[in-house]
Amino acid sequence: MNTILIAESGDDWLGPIEGVETIDPRDYLSTNDVKLRRGTRIYNLSRSYGYQSIGYYVSLLAEARGHRPIPDVSTIQDLHGSAAVRLIPQPLEELIETSLKGLASDEFVLSVYFGQNLAKRYDRLTKELCGLFQAPLLRFHFRRRNRWRLSSASAIALKAVPESHRDFVAQAAAKHFVRRGFDRPKRRTMRYDLAILHNPDEGDLAPSDEPALKKLVKAAAAEGIAAELITRQDSDRLMEFDALLIRETTAVNHHTYRLARRAQAAGMVVIDDPLSILRCTNKVYLAELLNRAKVPTPKTWIVHRRNAVEIASEVSYPIVLKRPDSAFSQGVLKAANPEELAARLAEFFEDSELVIAQQYMRTDFDWRIGVLDGRALFACKYHMARGHWQIAKHDSGGVKPRFGKCETFPVETAPRKAVATAVKAANLIGDGLYGVDVKEAEGAFYVIEVNDNPNLDSGVEDAVLRDELYRRIMQSFARRIETNKQ
Incomplete structure (x- = not known):
């Protein structure tokens, strides 16, 4: 049994659901059924989620038993008091305003049952809220004071569902479990479930192109892992999977980081894990980390308003300036003289208190060493874009970026010092999947940065290993998930 519904004995109006067993919360707390393997999904519909209540302890003990409670304890805490209001990101605030602006009343209640609302026009808002707060039954209160804002949110029990909504909730629950494929025959041949988060709208800047994504799914199947491509609109389904692979450009103030944190908190295997995202996406952190570990880098300064003149x-x-969260050569500029440096710094200081200044090293290419599980996975030369000093040239006016050519080599034939330096730098971050950029100058090698979300594109990074590249990644997932479940 992989899916358990926790509900009071008197709350049996949902009826039987194929492939799902219903257990009273007190029975779940008093016995630890050894038949429930690690990773069993526990849909907690207890009557109360208050601190130290029955529902609270169901989720708490489920986590201790290696099960996957929905909601988990962190979500229960997020849905307590005003915490939920503070978690609403700016894009979701804008969606709330857009979705509710036509209402005549200044108050509105949105009930979400297994990811659905009775009114289809709120589907998008429902999905975004479920991605942020994952629980079977949710209730959101909104209030308008000049503009619409969330005033409170809560997870609710079956008993709190109005009689007039119960037929809809029963249908939504049945659809939820059937759609999620908990009893699909093809799943029986697979050991685990993997979500691959991607963003089709990223185009040329996506960390994996469509053929590479398909190869990842195929490689996963060969390892007994049922992989599914999801987008941020599917974030409400995150708890259905055993692991998460992020193939969308990451950032800390972004849904990729929030999803990574939520997945890790639920005990899932995650690449990129939230700590790697946090460390790699900030070049100030990287500069300090690499310097302290005595990893060779171009001479680097951390600039702030007080030391800028000095x-x-x-x-x-020329000197290279980098925004702390720059990526894909964006937010990276060159200053030719002190006047230009002052102008660029003033611009960058509008968004960040700290800026990276780095010695300019002119090279025709950068080495990119892919590292997984502390070992080199691939080695590429990323050549500079034609007529430009970076591997990508971004033109104004919405024109697609231009990239330099790429050459891929067997790791064994790449310079040993480049590989060793890259692996040392990556291991300072963690044991996930990284791409380390290394410059070669006069026989020496210098780390430029460590990327938590390295490109894996068909015909480029996989040019040497081909399908074996993706197979190794999925073998790593299989090992990690197996260890996680022991």
């Missing part, structure tokens, strides 16, 4: 007199020109 540093301007120390550096040699």
Whole structure:
């Protein structure tokens, strides 16, 4: 049994659901059924989720037993008091305003049952809210004061569902479990479930192209893993999977980081894990980390308003400036003289208190060493874009970026010092999947940065290993999930 519904004995109006067993919360708390393997999904519909209540302890003990409670304890805490209101990101605030602006009343209650609402026009809002707060039954209260805002949110029990909604809830529950494929015959041949988060709208800047995504799914199947491509609109389904692979450009103030955190908190295997995202996406952190570990890098300064003038007199020109969260050569500029440096810094300081200044090293290419589980996975030369000093040239006016050519080599034939330096740098971050950029100058190798979300594109990074590249990644997932479930 992989799916358990926890509900009071008197709350039996949902009826039987194929492939799902219903257990009274007190029975679940008093016995630890050894037949329930690690990763069993526990849909907690207890009558109360208050601190130290029956529902609270169901989710708490489920986590201790290696099960996957929905909601988990962190979600229960998020849905307590005003915590939920503070968690609403800016894009969701805008969606709330857009979705509710036509209402005549200044108050509105949105009930979400197994990811669905009775009114189809709120489907998008429902999905976004479920992605942020994952629980079977949710109730959201909104209030308008000039603009619509969330005033409170709560997970509710079956008993709290109005009589007039119960037929809809029963149908939504049945659809939820059937759609999620908990009893699909093809799943019986697979050991685990993997979600691959991607964003089709990223285009050329996506970390994996469509053929590579398909190869990841195929490689997963060969390892007994049922992989499914999901987008942020499917984030309400996150708890259905055993693991999460992020193939969308990551950032800390972004849904990729929030999903990584939620997946890790639920005991899932996650690449990129939230700590790797946090460390790799901030170049200030990387600069300090690499310096302390004595990893060779171009001479680097951490610039702030107080030391900007002093540093301007120390550096040699041209000097490279980087926003802490820059990616894909965006937010990375070159200053040719002190005046240009001052102008660029003033611009960057509008968004960040700290800026990275780095010695400019002119090279025709950067080495990109892929690292997984502390070992080199692939080695590429990323050549600079034609007529440009970076591997990607971003033109104004919405024109697609232009990239330099790429050459891929067997790891064994890449310079040993480049590989060793890259692996050392990656291991400072963690044991996930990383892409380390290394410059070669006069026989020496310098780490530029460690990327938590390295490109895996068909015909590029897989040019040497081909399908074996994706197979190794999925073998790592299989090992990690198996260890997680022991």
